[in-house]
Amino acid sequence: MKVTPWEAEGEIDYKRLIKEFGTQVIDERLKERIKKACGELHFMLRREFFFSHRDLDKALQERERGESVFLYTGRGPSRGMHIGHLAPLIFTKWLQEKLGLKLFIEITDDEKFLVKRERNWREVQEAADENILDIVAIGFDPNKTFIFKDSEYIKNVYPLLLKTARKITHSTVKAVFGFTDSTNIGLSFFPAYQIIPTFFEKGRAIIPCAIDQDPYWRVQRDIAEGLGYKKAAAIHSKFIPPLQGPKGKMSSSRAESAIYLDDEPAAVRKKIMKYAFSGGRATIEEHRKLGGVPEIDVSFQWLKILFEPDDRKLAEVEEEYRSGRMLTGELKEILVEKINKFLEEHRRKRDERKKEMMMYKGALAREMWERVYE
Amino acid sequence: MKVTPWEAEGEIDYKRLIKEFGTQVIDERLKERIKKACGELHFMLRREFFFSHRDLDKALQERERGESVFLYTGRGPSRGMHIGHLAPLIFTKWLQEKLGLKLFIEITDDEKFLVKRERNWREVQEAADENILDIVAIGFDPNKTFIFKDSEYIKNVYPLLLKTARKITHSTVKAVFGFTDSTNIGLSFFPAYQIIPTFFEKGRAIIPCAIDQDPYWRVQRDIAEGLGYKKAAAIHSKFIPPLQGPKGKMSSSRAESAIYLDDEPAAVRKKIMKYAFSGGRATIEEHRKLGGVPEIDVSFQWLKILFEPDDRKLAEVEEEYRSGRMLTGELKEILVEKINKFLEEHRRKRDERKKEMMMYKGALAREMWERVYE
Numbered sequence: 085m086k087v088t089p090w091e092a093e094g095e096i097d098y099k100r101l102i103k104e105f106g107t108q109v110i111d112e113r114l115k116e117r118i119k120k121a122c123g124e125l126h127f128m129l130r131r132e133f134f135f136s137h138r139d140l141d142k143a144l145q146e147r148e149r150g151e152s153v154f155l156y157t158g159r160g161p162s163r164g165m166h167i168g169h170l171a172p173l174i175f176t177k178w179l180q181e182k183l184g185l186k187l188f189i190e191i192t193d194d195e196k197f198l199v200k201r202e203r204n205w206r207e208v209q210e211a212a213d214e215n216i217l218d219i220v221a222i223g224f225d226p227n228k229t230f231i232f233k234d235s236e237y238i239k240n241v242y243p244l245l246l247k248t249a250r251k252i253t254h255s256t257v258k259a260v261f262g263f264t265d266s267t268n269i270g271l272s273f274f275p276a277y278q279i280i281p282t283f284f285e286k287g288r289a290i291i292p293c294a295i296d297q298d299p300y301w302r303v304q305r306d307i308a309e310g311l312g313y314k315k316a317a318a319i320h321s322k323f324i325p326p327l328q329g330p331k332g333k334m335s336s337s338r339a340e341s342a343i344y345l346d347d348e349p350a351a352v353r354k355k356i357m358k359y360a361f362s363g364g365r366a367t368i369e370e371h372r373k374l375g376g377v378p379e380i381d382v383s384f385q386w387l388k389i390l391f392e393p394d395d396r397k398l399a400e401v402e403e404e405y406r407s408g409r410m411l412t413g414e415l416k417e418i419l420v421e422k423i424n425k426f427l428e429e430h431r432r433k434r435d436e437r438k439k440e441m442m443m444y445k446g447a448l449a450r451e452m453w454e455r456v457y458e
Numbered sequence: 459m460k461v462t463p464w465e466a467e468g469e470i471d472y473k474r475l476i477k478e479f480g481t482q483v484i485d486e487r488l489k490e491r492i493k494k495a496c497g498e499l500h501f502m503l504r505r506e507f508f509f510s511h512r513d514l515d516k517a518l519q520e521r522e523r524g525e526s527v528f529l530y531t532g533r534g535p536s537r538g539m540h541i542g543h544l545a546p547l548i549f550t551k552w553l554q555e556k557l558g559l560k561l562f563i564e565i566t567d568d569e570k571f572l573v574k575r576e577r578n579w580r581e582v583q584e585a586a587d588e589n590i591l592d593i594v595a596i597g598f599d600p601n602k603t604f605i606f607k608d609s610e611y612i613k614n615v616y617p618l619l620l621k622t623a624r625k626i627t628h629s630t631v632k633a634v635f636g637f638t639d640s641t642n643i644g645l646s647f648f649p650a651y652q653i654i655p656t657f658f659e660k661g662r663a664i665i666p667c668a669i670d671q672d673p674y675w676r677v678q679r680d681i682a683e684g685l686g687y688k689k690a691a692a693i694h695s696k697f698i699p700p701l702q703g704p705k706g707k708m709s710s711s712r713a714e715s716a717i718y719l720d721d722e723p724a725a726v727r728k729k730i731m732k733y734a735f736s737g738g739r740a741t742i743e744e745h746r747k748l749g750g751v752p753e754i755d756v757s758f759q760w761l762k763i764l765f766e767p768d769d770r771k772l773a774e775v776e777e778e779y780r781s782g783r784m785l786t787g788e789l790k791e792i793l794v795e796k797i798n799k800f801l802e803e804h805r806r807k808r809d810e811r812k813k814e815m816m817m818y819k820g821a822l823a824r825e826m827w828e829r830v831y832e
């Protein structure tokens with residue numbers, strides 16, 4: 085198992101990650117607290133897709149006391165945004181709605197350019213603009229959301245960026261991110277930029293993200309208070325398994341591992357039917373007799389994580405499949421239909437006007453372009 | 459001897475520096491070429507204060523062929539700008555005038571902030587604004603000069619900065635600048651920014667600077683052609699000796715080592731009389747008999763490097779002093795008068811309107827704010 089912000093390989097042992105990263109499990113008590121604050125519990129929490137956190141209890145407490153708390157998440161732009169990329173955003177949207185919070189979304193065009201040495205700047209910008217439309221489609225509040233590209237907002241944050249970078253040594257980024265002496269100086273500088281949106285407000289940032297992003301918050305938490313800010317809180321998700329099976333994570337660069345947001349219905353059907361790893365048996369007879377194994381079945385897992393919010397319906401599918409009454413093909417049909425319906429609606433919600441608001445013209449965006457951070 | 463962009467210690471062996479840095483000596487042939495191009499030879503060249511170069515011959519050749527060539531220099535802003543800081547600027551002004559070139563002056567407010575961990579941003583900005591007025595006083599062409607603070611111009615260059623940083627590894631900056639794993643990630647990123655003004659035009663940059671800045675150009679020359687630009691040319695000066703004697707260089711942080719641009723006439727007199735290392739003898743009798751030693755006399759050296767452009771007059775002073783007819787006190791009187799006259803005039807030439815032009819409103823400045831470098 086290897087998990088860094090840039091790779092996830094092998095079978096992911098999430099309990100071990102909690103230990104290694106030094107985060108906390110989201111226990112029943114914290115779930116109760118979230119339920120109290122939000123009025124309900126999102127199915128991604130009920131089903132433990134979001135499973136780990138840092139100081140989320142503290143952040144909720146602060147909010148109860150009327151103190152400032154805000155949301156922050158981000159995206160490293162690339163062509164081939166897939167459904168795995170949407171999960172933390174969908175969850176973030178729910179949090180924003182339920183808690184009424186400001187939300188900052190950082191588009192790390194600089195990082196992408198620094199990591200992918202063969203990519204040119206225009207390509208990264210085109211990917212960023214496309215990705216932002218997909219983010220906008222999630223339905224964030226256009227007046228409480230600020231989406232920015234690092235390269236555009238740099239002029240408002242450069243002094244704060246230097247102040248942050250001044251607190252981080254190369255030893256630290258080597259130890260935390262696995263950088264080496266061969267890493268380019270741009271990439272080793274970059275962690276400072278991923279940290280600074282946590283300083284956009286004096287209150288505490290809550291960061292919904294996949295667990296592989298946690299190393300950034302570890303560094304943030306080491307330096308925040310010395311700079312007069314609060315340690316960030318985070319709420320971590322697991323990875324959505326790639327089509328091939330429950331190991332690793334979906335990859336933008338392996339077409340057969342993911343469903344892209346612009347995949348046509350026929351392509352979705354073909355990929356699911358052809359590649360989705362099945363928990364079913366070798367023959368129909370065997371399947372009827374022994375039943376499927378939902379735990380390792382990617383189609384079932386995708387329904388559980390993303391596409392079937394209704395617990396009763398999900399339990400029904402699980403029961404049918406486990407009993408052998410439902411065949412793999414039938415399970416896949418359910419998923420194909422859900423995905424295609426979701427994607428159709430998603431594409432309909434891509435909206436240039438809302439993008440404009442969240443980037444430049446909404447209430448929060450306008451305020452952010454006025455601010456200069458030192 | 460230790461020479462890096464941040465320190466110069468011990469007796470400086472300039473011949474050894476040329477060897478270690480791999481630069482070229484400015485020989486008679488090159489001086490002839492400069493004389494031909496400029497119509498005359500600046501006394502800092504005649505007296506070998508500017509003594510070393512990289513590709514200056516090539517740059518002059520290109521200019522003769524009508525190809526684009528431009529000037530670039532800079533300043534790390536701090537309180538306590540002293541006369542030592544002006545020498546490369548005075549020489550640069552002469553080059554601009556004689557060759558009619560565009561000039562870029564980078565104010566590295568980011569670097570200063572990153573190196574001096576105790577300094578706050580406002581202090582650095584105030585120092586930068588003061589320093590820029592002193593730079594403006596040198597008399598550059600307001601329509602052919604662009605003075606910019608890194609923190610302000612960042613928005614126009616960030617993509618190019620990333621492109622440059624992507625080509626430089628941490629190994630390189632460790633080897634070239636002596637950075638270690640304890641260096642902060644801001645400072646190890648910074649060399650990319652000091653390099654990019656060499657890419658402001660497609661032609662060749664000529665960089666007048668003290669020899670300690672050469673490591674930056676070594677890195678630039680390794681990566682420039684791979685990015686589609688030309689290797690920078692440089693013309694290197696020696697250091698102006700501090701008042702205490704011919705070792706090391708003047709320091710902004712040791713008040714008794716330097717004459718500051720805002721020193722009052724009485725302070726100048728006191729410092730020279732009290733601290734300027736003398737090449738005179740222990741007693742008047744001995745001095746009359748043996749004569750002074752101009753080679754180690756700081757007052758004489760300052761006249762030679764900065765304050766007495768007239769070769770005939772300088773030779774007279776040298777002869778008088780060496781013969782013992784002129785006493786140290788008399789030599790110092792000459793210097794005090796020259797410095798005070800220079801400083802009075804210098805302060806008169808600090809000009810807010812010209813600062814405005816070179817930073818924002820002159821022909822070149824306006825053009826530069828329109829440009830975005832990718």
